Amino acid sequence: MTAFSGSAESSAPAGPVRLPANQPRQFYRGGAAIAALRGHGAAREDGPEDWVASTTPRFGKDTDGLSTLPDGRLLRDAVRADPRGWLGEAHVAAFGDSTALLVKLLDAGQRLPVHFHPDDAFARRHFDSHFGKTEAWIVVGTSGEDPTVYAGFRHTQSERVVADWVRDQDAPAMLGALNSIRVRPGDTVHIPAGLPHAIGAGVFVVELQQPTDFSLTLEWRDFLAAPENGHLGLGFDTALRALDTTGWDAERLRTIVRDTAEDRASTVELLAGGARGFFRADRLAPGTGPVALDPSFAVLVVLDGEGTLRTARGNHPIGRGETLVVPHAAGELELSGTVTVIRCRPPAP
Template structure:
């Protein structure tokens, strides 16, 4: 495989509302279902406990997962394969929160290896690309250190107010980015539309399950909350610590802007590309999300493809050197560089 591929929307059913911002970006009519808030782009990851739901299907009918497994070096490059075998080591989503998401957190790699037999936990990052409503916010980390006994009480009593009040409350606008290390409790507020990068799993440990999940067992993914809460970061995140994970990029100049906090590089990479008039890019497996404008992506081995607002593309390593040209804004998402971990 050498040519970039445009991908249709891939919106597996979720438990919360949203999706209008995704439809608007893609320039299509809003979907009939109000529960399509996530578009899993170039996904080789299934929803937790599912065999196929969440996977991206290519135009030729194959799952992207299977295509990568059949020819990992063409898709990912030899150095990536040496580090991560045939895993893309990345999942990209468009996530449109039509309502506030519940308070939840994700396991570290070590916890996932022990309890889910997975090489990957679920560290993630959000690139805010749109907002709506009067006061769009996100909620990363506890403001002050909380005892495990206190958290256990919140979970048993489903004390939503206490959980949410204990979290930092951070207003956001397009161009803001937030890095969410594994273990960090968090929620996304209503009206926040993000491009999300994450490790390629679907491990969400949901401590605020009432009014979101129909079964509390889904909150702990079968582990029991006593075990699941061992992965929770209960430490306090003051302004100084938050400054290490929150970044404001809206006013940064240049044709290439590194979007994420420095600590995220061992898990994934993301940059904003605005060619002026053209931008050369090295070979790499990548996911492109076009936010605005139109232009072309020329590849060393895969020809040329038009790119326009709302389109998502998967680019194989074997496409070679790239040239992005035109009046457009693209988010380029990549797995970690080999050797970054």
């Protein structure tokens, strides 16, 4: 039996906290898979993203996108009031009172536009942010005949050619220049900052990101109201400096794409190695024996089944469709039952 330890000094909760859906309005369609997972019935067509345990507002907004705890506080404010309780001493020493993580459920009811995100240095210079927006996708569901994601240019492109595509809004050229990757549940894709990408219709993912909302959108027509929304006020000449225009052949793609569907271990590390400096994700399936979890701030997405999270202070039943945030102060946990959980965590400090 695992020896449990918690924190008696912290004001953070001593166990996992269930979170309701948090679906800020988006510019594209989707949300049916989120509603089906959560068991909410009819889906909101403008709710393709569920921001889970979010301390990150939407770009240009004050509170839109932030998660609210059951006691009515914003999670952001609760973490700021007790960062060591929520995040742990080592995390605070490395990242301050930022969770260093944003998790979403993303259900693409239509293809997303071709876009990319800035790295830390670009975000610091142009957005006064410590974080850029590296991200990763864990495919948890698909629909339709050809569930596809797109990542990286197949061949190196000149900056002038890309600028011409953006000026002319040549969507076929942009999409056609990208690698298309057919996906199934269990596949994961790490998207380094700068990499052009898109998610195709019918792909449902758990998405991990650095905690920002910086999306630079090459293909803005038919998606965004104005080109300014594509370059976030920087102008495309500046925004395109953050774009990776190099070619990604099959060998390079293997460094960011993984197939984990056939791995039946009780704990499966899901993401390619390059993601570890930005976030961590595991699939937990205890099956016949409990899984011990070290103390850590974590976001849990329950994909299937029923189970129990045991802490030093009691048992917490969990089931399909629930999303939970776990404070560091909860201490060591033990997961048991016929349950499948995606555990998302910040990078190791």
